Amino acid sequence: MKLLEERIQRDGMVKAGNILKVDSFLNHQMDVDLFDRMGQEFKRLFADAPINKILTIEASGIGIACVVAQSFHVPVVFAKKTQSLNIDGEVYSSKVTSFTHQRVYDIIVSKKFLSPEDHILIIDDFLANGCAVTGLMELIRAAGATLEGVGIAVEKGFQTGGQQLRDMGIRLESLAIVEAMDDTTGKITFREQPHQN
């Protein structure tokens, strides 16, 4: 998506350790008008999929997922990272290794909100090693729901998560795929995606 790539080039910052900081518009301060344009693009890309629910993971996925969901007119469910007193009854759970926080945590979704009737689009802000998406897929599988696809804002194409998902036959659309980045020059190179706006 050219609009997002241009925004990353303008406001993104490459840091040592393969960190791309996009916190001024994507995952700390959030540009909701940009999110709305991203939602329209996801709707175009997944137009033929019978999506009735969007699944994401707290925290930074929630904002994008909620705005994107308005283009689909479907509810959002977010997986929580810790057991909360406000979640009673049974939950689906899986484990995720966080690249950012360098630890393993449990994610849970109430069984009330995932069922075999659901056709799910996973939405998240970042895809790197794919652990968050894999954890969400386990929840979907446990519920007997159908995964229709995965929509990502920024994929780090030089890490393995995206390729692993594509090799599994999962329909993955990343609106910007960073092919390479250099923290000494700040240069960011994107993968060509001719089918995208």
Add this chain to the structure above:
Amino acid sequence: MKLLEERIQRDGMVKAGNILKVDSFLNHQMDVDLFDRMGQEFKRLFADAPINKILTIEASGIGIACVVAQSFHVPVVFAKKTQSLNIDGEVYSSKVTSFTHQRVYDIIVSKKFLSPEDHILIIDDFLANGCAVTGLMELIRAAGATLEGVGIAVEKGFQTGGQQLRDMGIRLESLAIVEAMDDTTGKITFREQPHQN
């Protein structure tokens, strides 16, 4: 807001310990079309305020804040609950006591995203003892920004947070104020708010 009160009556569940579960549409599964109507109502209620940014706190405030922000066409900043590797440089911080999780935690916002030029609307899903809002107000004060008001989806009117904020002269709009609830009968009583839709 009648639409929200009706939804709470229909889908909310009163549990022992003064817990109101609205996780089927507000803070686990999220009805984004309802959030959009809430955003239009907040925009009507704060029409005269020169709001240029919305501030919320992870995790369940983010979805509502992002959809509400679309009615204002302003960015959202969310306060994070723990120090993350992805936040470098200086941050504003304060402490919040969680009613739900019964513990104290730090909240932080990067100094890049709050400044004396900002006119802030705080948005959150719940107001009970007011600790989250008070913590966010400390961040705003530290940044020298202006607090224009506080917009809440559901206020527990029988707890003290709302009255404390109103006594401080803060402009607070809660779209539904629960005056009383009974976990044996399930009955929920709302405070009358004639100025609201």
